[in-house]
Each structure stands twice: as C-alpha cells, then as structure tokens.
Amino acid sequence: MTTATIDLTGFDDWRGASALPRSNGELVFDAPWQGRLFGLVVHLCKAGAFEWDEFKEHLIAVIDESGLTDVCDPAVYYRQFGEAFCRLAATKQFFEASALDERTVTEAARLAHDDHDHDHPHHH
Amino acid sequence: MDWLSLTDVEARVNALESLMVEKGLAEHEAVDAVVASFENDMGPVNGAKVVARAWTDPEYKEWLLRDATAAIADMGFTGLQTEHMVAVENTADRHNVVVCTLCSCYPWTLLGIPPAWFKYPQYRARVVKEPRSVLAEFGVELPDDVKIDVWDSSAEIRYLVIPRRPEGTDGMTVDELMPLISRDSMVGTALVGAGA
Numbered sequence: 309m310t311t312a313t314i315d316l317t318g319f320d321d322w323r324g325a326s327a328l329p330r331s332n333g334e335l336v337f338d339a340p341w342q343g344r345l346f347g348l349v350v351h352l353c354k355a356g357a358f359e360w361d362e363f364k365e366h367l368i369a370v371i372d373e374s375g376l377t378d379v380c381d382p383a384v385y386y387r388q389f390g391e392a393f394c395r396l397a398a399t400k401q402f403f404e405a406s407a408l409d410e411r412t413v414t415e416a417a418r419l420a421h422d423d424h425d426h427d428h429p430h431h432h
Numbered sequence: 433m434d435w436l437s438l439t440d441v442e443a444r445v446n447a448l449e450s451l452m453v454e455k456g457l458a459e460h461e462a463v464d465a466v467v468a469s470f471e472n473d474m475g476p477v478n479g480a481k482v483v484a485r486a487w488t489d490p491e492y493k494e495w496l497l498r499d500a501t502a503a504i505a506d507m508g509f510t511g512l513q514t515e516h517m518v519a520v521e522n523t524a525d526r527h528n529v530v531v532c533t534l535c536s537c538y539p540w541t542l543l544g545i546p547p548a549w550f551k552y553p554q555y556r557a558r559v560v561k562e563p564r565s566v567l568a569e570f571g572v573e574l575p576d577d578v579k580i581d582v583w584d585s586s587a588e589i590r591y592l593v594i595p596r597r598p599e600g601t602d603g604m605t606v607d608e609l610m611p612l613i614s615r616d617s618m619v620g621t622a623l624v625g626a627g628a
Contacts, residue, residue: 340538341445343545347466348449348458354466357457374436384436390444391435403451411447416440421534421587 329382342386349393358396366392460548467545476615478509479542479592483618484609486519487597497521500592509541517542520583521594522620527574529567529620530583530591531559537585539592543615550619560584570621593618598625 328346337343353360370392376384397403438444452458482504486493496503500517504510517539520528532538533556538546549555559566563580567573574580583591595617601609616622 337545339442340540340545341442343467344449344463345445347463347545348445348452350466351462352452352458355458355462376436387435387438387441390441390448393448394435402457403455408444408447408451411451412440412444415446415450416443419440419443419446 329385337386338382342382345386345390345393349389357402358400363392363396366395370395464548468547476543476613476618477610478507479539479615479618480610480613481606482507482509482519482542482592483594483613484606486594487609488606493521493594496594504542504592516589517592518583518589519592519594520581522596524596525577526579526581527567527572527620528581528583528591528593529559529563530585530593531556532585533557533560534586537587537590539590542592543618547615567621570616572621572623593620595620595622595624601625 337346349363352358353363367389370388374388376388394405394408398405435441435444449458449460449463453460482496485507486496492503495506496519500519503519504517522528532550538550540546555566560582563582564574567580585591595613597609598612601612612624614622614624617624
C-alpha cells in the first residue's frame with residue numbers, strides 16, 4: 309500500500325476553535341469532496357500559495373459568523389473550510405468569483421452524467 | 433457564494449481544484465499525494481477487509497459474488513456509493529478492471545477518495561479501447577491468454593475487483609493479508625503481491 313506520509317503538524321489546531329474533525333484521533337470525512345478539498349488546500353499551502361495562519365484567520369471568522377461552532381460534523385466543517393478558502397482566494401486574487409461559479413456549473417453537469425464525451429476529435 | 437447553503441458542493445470542490453490547476457497554482461497529483469497520506473482514515477482499508485474475508489472464507493466469497501451489496505453491508509459498510517455493488521473476481525484466465533467512462537463513480541466507502549487518474553479523460557477513454565496497454569502502463573503485464581473484462585461504473589452500479597490471492601499466503605490470517613491488498617488492486621490496475 310502506498311501511503312506517503314505528510315506531516316500535518318501546523319495544519320491543525322487540535323484543541324482550538326478551528327480544529328479538524330477527528331474521531332479517536334483520526335481525521336473524519338463523510339464524503340470524498342471533504343478529503344479532496346482538504347488535500348487541495350493543504351497542497352496549496354505547502355506549495356507556498358499562502359501561509360496557513362492567513363487561512364486559519366478566515367476559517368475562524370467563518371465559523372464564528374455562521375453560529376455553527378460545533379464543528380465536529382465534517383459535513384458542516386468542510387463547508388466552512390471551503391468558504392474560508394474562497395475568502396482567502398479573493399484577497400489573493402487567485403481567480404474571479406464568476407469563474408468559479410461558471411466552472412461549478414460545468415462540473416455539476418459532468419457529475420450528473422449530462423456531459424458529452426469530448427475525448428475524441430471533433431470536426432463539426 | 434455561500435458554501436453553507438450550497439447544494440452542489442461536490443461540483444464546487446471539483447471546480448475549485450480544476451481552476452487552481454489551470455492557474456498553475458496546484459497539481460492534481462500533489463493533491464493526490466496529500467489525500468493518500470490520510471486516506472487510510474476512510475479506506476481502502478474497508479475494501480481490503482472485504483477482500484481478505486473473501487480470500488479466507490469460501491462461503492463469504494460465494495455470497496460476495498452473488499450479492500455484493502448484501503455481503504458488503506454485512507461487514508457494516510453501507511451508505512452512499514456502496515448501495516449497489518457488484519464484485520468481480522480475478523482468476524488465472526480473467527482479469528477485471530473498473531472505469532467510469534462518464535465521470536468518476538467510485539465505491540469510496542470501500543476504497544477511499546478516488547485517485548486523480550481515475551478521473552482523467554485519458555484513462556476513462558483508453559482503458560475501454562486498449563485495456564491491455566493501459567494496464568501495462570500501470571505495471572500490470574498480463575499474458576495474452578488472460579481475458580480482460582472492463583466494467584463501466586454508473587450512478588447505479590459500482591464494482592469491486594477481488595484480486596487473486598498471491599501464492600504462498602495460505603497460512604495467513606485476515607489481518608496479515610489486509611496490508612497486501614492495495615486500492616489499485618481492487619480497481620484492477622494492480623496485482624496483489626506482484627513483484628514482491
């Protein structure tokens with residue numbers, strides 16, 4: 309089994325307000341998108357796109373504003389996580405909000421099996 | 433944009449990743465690597481448990497092949513995307529490999545978060561047309577007399593490949609066998625114990 313280990317120290321705040329949902333010490337996800345989102349944000353940070361503390365400020369703010377501070381539920385927590393990342397992305401000007409909305413529509417269609425397979429060359 | 437009320441959060445996350453890759457800020461493979469570091473928190477351990485039990489318990493294997501949904505539920509793995517499972521067994525003369533040609537349907541409750549290559553158009557298109565050479569690229573070299581079945585997942589049906597149990601493991605317990613069973617071997621893009 310290929311289990312590359314990545315040290316998550318510094319990406320988590322075990323006992324703090326923005327601590328990652330865990331069960332018996334292990335990270336908890338209840339849908340793949342949560343893990344994918346977490347992986348993406350950790351990767352971007354490790355690649356130097358931002359400092360984790362910058363992200364964490366947004367995350368704590370989102371959690372506070374939402375009033376949903378019981379973040380043991382990964383379905384809630386990772387939505388807050390996504391919202392926080394988009395706020396960070398806006399300040400860093402990673403992309404336009406409208407571009408994300410447009411891409412979301414495309415991806416939703418793909419997930420719904422509505423896409424036409426464009427793997428082949430077209431001449432029309 | 434408010435993530436807390438989004439209905440298409442999965443599409444939003446996919447969109448985010450694809451935008452960041454397009455901007456040159458992220459790489460799918462690097463996200464895979466991070467995900468791989470914690471994927472054991474949600475599988476492929478579950479899938480490996482199912483396979484190891486099938487290897488060691490002929491009655492369970494027979495049940496798994498006949499009604500995978502029920503046999504897998506018996507292990508306590510139920511819920512989204514394991515609701516309609518079909519198990520397919522690799523044998524000396526038949527190898528199975530799974531794809532989702534339309535998108536990336538995947539039994540993640542059993543296998544964890546899907547790897548990026550499972551979603552690549554190249555994999556989705558090519559494994560159907562030329563499975564033998566795609567498998568060779570994954571390092572799975574099959575003799576010409578081994579038939580290859582390609583199973584196309586859908587929103588309704590997900591597949592679990594039961595890899596061949598390696599020789600020399602007869603006396604091993606479920607717990608000893610489990611670490612041998614990789615995610616890719618249960619998708620069909622790896623063999624168990626190959627080269628080991």
